């Protein structure tokens with residue numbers, strides 16, 4: 001059976017559901033500025049950096065702010081977000097994910113994290129996943145945000161894997177684009193509506209085995 005040289009997982013929305021906490025914190029910040037947005041616009045914030053996110057929110061109302069004010073607002077949002085993720089425990093790992101990761105480990109497939117979040121090291125700690133991943137590339141380690149493939153290419157390099165033989169799991173359109181731009185095999189986790197550019201879309205990991213996934217990818 002064909003198997004990949006590595007698997008790289010996005011964090012937020014794939015391993016754990018923190019996107020609602022991001023959404024609520026951004027909404028709260030936007031409201032304080034008299035800007036409102038809903039879930040559809042929020043899809044555009046998934047996978048993109050904190051800086052890019054605030055720029056997109058301000059652009060909704062054509063708002064320009066001085067640099068210090070932008071920094072202050074980002075810190076405020078991050079404070080609210082950090083308060084909510086401090087509650088995370090291993091029980092918050094999404095359903096089906098622990099079993100899927102264990103099966104990959106039994107197959108000796110190297111595993112990595114490729115996240116835009118600068119909070120990724122805290123989240124991994126709260127979820128007690130430090131020993132699961134051979135490499136963690138996060139928002140502190142890249143210059144270019146998704147859809148640039150840098151975060152995933154750094155991951156494949158560290159895992160000594162060929163990008164074209166690496167599977168990337170992503171819940172955001174920007175992340176699927178990043179994987180595709182890096183010449184990797186992209187698996188979208190979520191809805192076909194937003195992730196249609198992925199090589200394959202799965203709804204979640206419940207009941208999914210690596211064998212089943214690899215053969216589905218092979219049929220493509």
Ligand code: B16
Pocket residue numbers: 010011012013019022045046047048049050053078114115116117118119120139172
């Ligand atoms: P932070 P991922 C991303 O994480 C989130 O999807 C995105 O909504 C967030 O803006 C970005 O991290 C930056 O997060 O403010 O914590 O640095 O999906 O790439 O794991």
Ligand code: MG
Pocket residue numbers: 010011012013014046047170171172175
């Ligand atoms: Mg994500």
